[in-house]
Amino acid sequence: MSLQDELYKETILDHYHCPRNHGVISGATLKQEGTNPLCGDELTLYIKLNNDTIEDIKIEAKGCSISMASSSMMTEAIIGQKIKNAQIIAHNFKDMMLNKGNDYVFNETNEDLNSLNGVKKYPVRIKCALLAWNTLLQSLEKDEAKAQGE
Amino acid sequence: MSLQDELYKETILDHYHCPRNHGVISGATLKQEGTNPLCGDELTLYIKLNNDTIEDIKIEAKGCSISMASSSMMTEAIIGQKIKNAQIIAHNFKDMMLNKGNDYVFNETNEDLNSLNGVKKYPVRIKCALLAWNTLLQSLEKDEAKAQGE
Amino acid sequence: MLDVKKIKRDFPILNHYIDGKPLVYLDNAATTQKPKVVIDAISNFYENYNANIHRGIHTLSQKATIAYEETRLNVQKFINAKSYQEIIFTRNTTESINLVAYSWARHNLKAGDEILLSQMEHHANLIPWYELAKEKQITLKYIPLTNDFRLDLSNIDNLLTPQTKLVSLTLMSNVLGTINDLTSIIQKAHALGALVLIDAAQAIAHMPIDVQKLNCDFLAFSFHKILGPTGVGVLWGRQKLLTDMPPFLTGGNMIASVYTDRATFNELPYKFEAGTPDIANVIASNEALNYLNAIGYADIMAHEKCLTAYALDILVKQENIILYGPNNTINRGSVISFNLNQIHPHDLGQVINDSGIAVRAGHHCCQPLMRQFNITGTIRASLYIYNDEADIDILAKTLQSAYKVMGHVVTR
């Protein structure tokens, strides 16, 4: 299997060309910007919370296929989830990407995410795949910190 | 010929053990301190001028054999000389020490200086051999600058 | 002209296969490959005369010291400096520029002073000045670019003012390939009493440099971009300036006498070289100079001109390509930046890499320039003495497959 076949699987290209939940939420509960320090790609994440549920999520971004696809898959995976669950999914995803020898496999509901497993072989591009997820975690952490501060 | 034979020739050892013109001139016309940045050895040079003649010169120093011997030989070479001449001798000596392939040979009057030629092979120690000479040149330069300023 | 086949044989890595394919190395603006003589000089040092330098009396230390200083003398000749005392070894261009920022600028500039840069500068020649500007309320000004990617000097007489204390410019852009003729700027800057720092990190690989002819005040470059090892940079500065500057990094070797509360400093250039330097790599850098000198810049320049012309000619014909840089070879080096419409440079870079070609994809440490073009990055193919037309042909062929791999419908 050539590198290209592996990396640019149909699933990834599909999300790249037709990113889900792309755009802006006006009146979002949370808004967070993220930057990939390696290439300068930037995205803005919007979340609408209903109590502890992520009722809506949208991402505005311009980026490479990996970063766009990962963002898109992320929105699908966490929309409608409780915050706690979203954090667990995010940590599972980061584990999959960052830990050598970790063969975490997402179940059917989130199986698209498994297509990003191939990015592990390209350490420089792991940052692309993680950008949206790190931005999400940062955003939720800030929200928690704020809630505790109140 | 072993390195020791070459470097620690009798002439050098003689000047090292019995340094000529060692000491202080009270009421010296010029006084200059010198430091070897590589080892921290310090010396103080005293000169008594009579118009443009170096009437007396003394050096107070604690140093290695090369530095002590070179200082001692220097005082012998320039005592009683016109400043101009002393500078020429100093430059000849520096040339001998610093220029590869320069086989400058001092004549009979200053033949002791030729014994230091062997130091050239030990670049780190050239600084030891030059300390007194550089201090002399600095001192005379300062004197000239002062004279011109007046 | 260069005998590229023969040159290739001098570079072990070019005779190896990467992932089963021969390496096509077009990332020379990031770092060049190293000839065997350079690699061997490092092993030779460690296997035969490894020792710390400058203060050791023993034979190894003397040999190491002589070899280390030999490189300095050769650098002096290479850039035609007046004295070896003007050659300071640093880690890289970045440290060289920081040295000037910390030691010269921090002590000579004050609020209201101005520094003139350009819109094509590398981060190494930007961030040190941003930090200084913040600290000291200094104003930074930029020479803009013309439509053909050159310095726009039409407004230079307004950009340079009596407040300008430093003009810091790259001699060759690491993105656009543009070579800047700095003659008139340097004259004007000096007439106003400003100093001029030249970032020669790119230029040094592609053209002979004569600091006395350039008439600049500081010049910085890195050896890893001219066939030498990583870890060795050079700062050249006028002796008078260096003499008056306070030291930057302090510690062993840069001192003359140390008391319990103060120290006097060593003579130039040692005043600026604190601690144990990268001895092996400085020594091996000499072989890089010898290798370049043996080829000669006349032939290097002729080779690069032909190859760049060939590459521009082929690339400009690619579908949906956007080129960033002068479209001819006048005052232009062999660094070629481009994008394919609609494809992110990271993706294109990956596709190119998968054909065994090493190019760089990204902002090339020139984010302000990218913002100017309203892009996040480009693909950059940068050519050197061991590249030939076949390398360009492979690159072009790969580009033609990119839209298919990325699942785009190609639109004309």
Place this chain on the structure above:
Amino acid sequence: MLDVKKIKRDFPILNHYIDGKPLVYLDNAATTQKPKVVIDAISNFYENYNANIHRGIHTLSQKATIAYEETRLNVQKFINAKSYQEIIFTRNTTESINLVAYSWARHNLKAGDEILLSQMEHHANLIPWYELAKEKQITLKYIPLTNDFRLDLSNIDNLLTPQTKLVSLTLMSNVLGTINDLTSIIQKAHALGALVLIDAAQAIAHMPIDVQKLNCDFLAFSFHKILGPTGVGVLWGRQKLLTDMPPFLTGGNMIASVYTDRATFNELPYKFEAGTPDIANVIASNEALNYLNAIGYADIMAHEKCLTAYALDILVKQENIILYGPNNTINRGSVISFNLNQIHPHDLGQVINDSGIAVRAGHHCCQPLMRQFNITGTIRASLYIYNDEADIDILAKTLQSAYKVMGHVVTR
């Protein structure tokens, strides 16, 4: 115990002859020799995957990046740091200490604050503080020495004051061999809110280092003193401190986003690594760690203890010898300084060198300590894993000839 014969075979230089004599290398405190695995790692990098790191997508760059970061992870384990983000690569110990002086101290200390040093510090841990003290009217204080060449802590409760903001000490003297037990000083310093920097340039070669157990705040060392190449130093710092510190050197790689007038900085540790690092040497440094780990510090320490005891025993019997350093092997490493009465260390060094023995002669970058002893320098024999009793015997034999060569009458 160590199999010294076997170890010697791993070091190419020890199997060569210098001026016709086998090399007896006793200058390990200045820099150690390098095993073949380290030398080969450098060639292997240049011959197989030389590329610039961190931003390249192509295969070579990825390989180089992985290998570079692998060294960082190994350093993290080696000194038991909590995170790889606390490991910053510099050129040497000197730069590491300067980084703390410029970035942390310059921004956190003010007039009237105090820094506590000791009388056995290397210039690298003195001059940066002299410069800072001058600039900011900071007071420097010194822990004195006892008669047996150890830190005299009898007055420590007066030396440490609420104004003390930093305690910066060597863990092992590069002149005396003394190993300092810093446990109680660190506790007391922290109780007063002061930070502690440890200069581990010497110690790291001779004892295992655990930054969490030491409970210091910064720690600095150089790879060239632990079998690694020149050009690589390490600064370890607590993550919280490093996070709050402004960058030091600025330029490429240490940034996140760059605008035309400002920049945001990269995450740790990259915030402190500006420009192209010494890639090859950082990668090769990993092999030095692997080599040391394979031997193990337990055996290294046992070997050095025996050898130091042997050397002290023989040296103390030499006529007219003056030893500077503890006369037993308790809390003492294998660095031995001495003079022969009436002979300048330069001359003695030369005589010793002429027997094919490399020792260091001079002030060892510790002029204040020399002034203390009222001497300009010493001869320093420093032993490491490839030295054995035969080396000491040759040294002793040479000493016996010194007075004859120098034309002295030996006086008892």
